[in-house]
Amino acid sequence: MRVLVVDDEPAARRRLAIMLEELDVEVVGQAQNGVEALERVRDRKPDVVLLDISMPEVDGFDVARHLPEPRPLIIFQTAYDEFALRAFEHEALDYVVKPVTLERLTSAIDRARARLESAAPPRLPNALVEQIQEAIAERVPTSRARILVREGAGHRLLAFREITRFTAKDGVVHAHTDSGRYLADYTLSDLEARTPGSFLRPNRSELVSIDRIERIKSNGDGSASITLSDGTVAHVTRRRAAEVKKALST
DSSP, X not given: OEEEEEOSOHHHHHHHHHHHHHTTOEEEEEESSHHHHHHHHHHHOOSEEEEESOOSSSOHHHHHHHOOSSOOEEEEEESOGGGHHXXXXXXXXXXXXXSOOXXXXXXXXXXXXXXXXXXXXXXXXXXXXXXXXHHOOOOOOOOOSEEEEEETTEEEEEXXXXXXXXXXXXXXXXXXXXXXXXXXXXXHXXXXXXXXXXXXXXXXXXXXXXXXXXXXXXXXXXXXXXXXXXXXXXXXXXXXXXXXXXXXXX
């Protein structure tokens, strides 16, 4: 079994690597942040990623969202039990709570071995699913300064201040900047939650930067049109017009 260790704390990475060696597991690499983790996955193709959830800018859920196919199995590690339900939603194999004990890590690795040998999809056991559904609440997404987007065969961090708008078409979301556009593996609802007060939703398929709005014009039927700094005109639906005008007046 080939395992990649991802954690933003050097001491935690070293400790996990030592325990994995005791379990006769090959540690194919370590990563200290989400972008580095994705690079290591592409280059070293691990069977399992032991993935920290709470990392700055690009957290474990972002990494899980952007993993290339064929996806390795995921074992999330976290200091907070509340993340476990989201781990299940991302089809993690398992999760371990920090500080990770050798006994708990052994259990997670044994489960990974069983999944790899059976070629079964990475699923959490039903008993554990029931436990976390009863005890854990969804975490409120936090606002961040940058977002992970695709660039060629890799990824880059793009500052929200550089983005004029996000568009969604046929389930694919792009971030538009003055220099081009980038594929973003998020829904517009995800992005709206990450950018409170700085982006607004004029319609179902667009999310625009408030700072890039230059003017708004009523269309006479309850809807409106907003012009952005790059000359793009976005339609504001009648249902969203009052909300958009209120956001622009504050």
